Amino acid sequence: MLDPARSYDLIGDVHGCALTLEHLLDRLGYHKQGGVWRHSSRMAVFVGDIIDRGPRIREALHIVHDMVEAGQAxxxxxxxxxxxxxxxxxxxPGSGKQFVREHTPRHARLLHETLTQFEHHPGDWHDFQQWFYDLPLFVDAGRxxxxxxxxxxxxIEPLRALFPNGCIDEPFLQASAESGSFACTVFDRLLRGTDMRLPHGLTMxxxxxxxxxxxxxxxxEDDPKTYGDIVFQPDALPEPVAQTPLTSTEKNSLLRYGSDEPLLFVGHYWRSGKPAPIRPNLACLDYSAVLYGKLVAYRLDQESRLDPNKFVWVDVERPEVLQ
Structure with a gap:
């Protein structure tokens, strides 16, 4: 799907911040021609989460969709x-659910901005949902x-055997409604990450x-000792929990992406501060754009290890969110 010899701009979670996305594309040297943002020699790769929360979800979707359709992203x-x-x-039928994602107040809240902004554009929203099936769950470009x-x-390997290009279909989506199914596990792990239960029945x-x-x-993490060594979210663990030692069973259950594996780019995790690699082969590009953070890109050329100087970002101004 991607030419490994080409240069790419990996872009983090947009969440409806369309104005900021245009500012970032401009900073990266893209120009709007024929209604589509284009670059003479590079291509954009978006890590997902274009929708929800932000003020210009429909506009953001049109920008990304049109770039993809034009071969620019x-x-x-x-x-x-x-x-x-x-x-x-x-x-x-028989799943015990009416919809794959149940219509709970929590789920409704997450989708509220998107559904509201498309309220007078039902055809547009239908078309975008069909397009979502063209978005692969993963991309492996080799390097x-x-x-x-x-x-x-x-x-990913058994998923690739079912869907070589990483794009799933409606039956696979429907299968994910069954807790513990392969489809449910795939979506939960690839799109939400790994997690661990808080000890002693605690909640936060x-x-x-x-x-x-x-x-x-x-x-x-190669050799974590405590809960604090493995937490990866905006909210810190209570200090007593952070200092709790991991059991051998807990340590063995952890997934490990090796330091010798290819460069990996993710979004999703609501980071803050100055964008930088997590490890020489791992970068998270989600820096909380819709919470007045940064919309971040990494300019990838032929390097095999991440260069801290190749992160580019735009600070999200409050007018993006308030206007």
């Missing part, structure tokens, strides 16, 4: 595109890889007000 699926498909797709949240070879309230009994974990 590739976009993979994020958990928010999956959520949108699941919300509108009936579950299989680099792209997935929204987590690269798990144990799931995240910055977005949701009460969780699990926390997101790193999938690359």
């Amino acid at each position: 590739l976009c993979i699926m994020g958990n928010h595109e999956f959520n949108a498909l699941g919300w509108s797709t009936p579950a299989l 680099f890889r792209v997935v929204h949240a987590c690269w798990d070879a144990g799931l 309230t995240s910055g977005d007000g949701l009460v969780r009994s699990f926390f997101r974990t790193k999938f690359w």
Whole structure:
């Protein structure tokens, strides 16, 4: 799907920040020609989550869709595109669910901005949902890889056998409504990442007000000792929990993306601060754009190890969110 000899601009979670996306594309040397943002020699690769939360979701989708259709970009699926498909797709009979993604208040809240902004454009929204099926769950270009949240070879290889280009279909989406199924596990791991239950039945309230009994974990740490060594989310663990030693069973259950594997780009994790590699072969490009953070890109050429100087970003101004 990608020419490994070409140069690429990997771009993090947009979440409806269309104005900022245009500013970033301009900074990267793309120009709008014939209604499409283009570059003379490079190509954009979006890590998913174009929709939800932001003020210009429809505009952001048109920018990315038109670039993809013109061969100027590739976009993979994020958990928010999956959520949108699941919300509108009936579950299989006998599943005990009406829709693949049940219409709970929490799920409704996450999709609220998208559904509201498309309220007077139902045909447009229908077409975009069909296009979401063209967004692969992963890209493996040999020297680099792209997935929204987590690269798990144990799931990607059997998934690739079913869908060689990484693009799933409606029956696979419907199969994910069954908890513990292969489809459910694929979407959860690749699009949401790895997690671990908090010890002793504890829960914590995240910055977005949701009460969780699990926390997101790193999938690359070589020799972690405590819960604090593996946490990877905006909300810190309570200090007593962070200092709790991992059991051998917990350590053995952790996924590890090796330091000798190809470059990997992900989004999803709401990072902050100055964009930088996590490891020489791993970068997260989600720097909380829709929370007045940064919309971040990495300019990939032929390097086999990430260069901290090749991150490019635009700070999201409040007018993007308020206007």
